[in-house]
Amino acid sequence: MTEAIxxxxxxxxxxxxxxxxxxxxxxxxxxSSCLKELMRTGILEHEEICDISQLKLFGYTEDSNTKNSLKLLELSRVSEGLTGRTLRKIPFLAHALHLSTDNTTLSKFLKAMHSAILKVRRESELQQS
Structure with missing residues (x-):
């Protein structure tokens, strides 16, 4: 990016x-902060999202309390190499492009985020080639 300045x-x-x-x-x-804001505004149903330290404390084991948080961690790994600006756009793209309702569950929203991440990655690859 410094070449453009x-x-x-x-x-x-x-x-x-x-x-x-x-x-x-x-x-x-x-x-996590984006999702909590969407919950605050009512776009997402309110559900618990663990902090990384909590996941570590639970040994990254999956149960009903950690399932969505572990999925979010998986999405974070898939998102490595994206800029902070792009990361902030992912929840917006998930809502705009992959959901048909104004209020949804965290689980459905995380699936939509995964689709949005894949879309951003494909578009990035096309621009580079």
Whole structure:
């Protein structure tokens, strides 16, 4: 991305540091915050989303309380290599392109997010070729 920025602008920066793509944990936190906001606004039914530390404490074992959180962790792994800006768009794309109702369950929404991630990846591959 730095190639797209005007050199005079870059020259005026005191510090130039490459941050890289968000980590799996950062992606999980980004998605989790987006989902919690959608729950707050009523677009998603309210369901518990565990923090990464809780999942670790539970040994990443699947039960009724951790199932959706583990699916979200899986989506976070699939999303590695995407920019933070793109990650924030994924829930919006999931809702706009893959759901037909205004209110849905977290499980259905996570499936829609998976479809949105795959769509973004395909489009990215097409642009690179």
């Amino acid at each position: 005007d050199l005079a602008f870059v020259d005026r920066a005191d510090i130039k540091q490459y941050l890289g793509y968000p980590s799996e944990v950062a992606i999980y936190n980004i998605y």
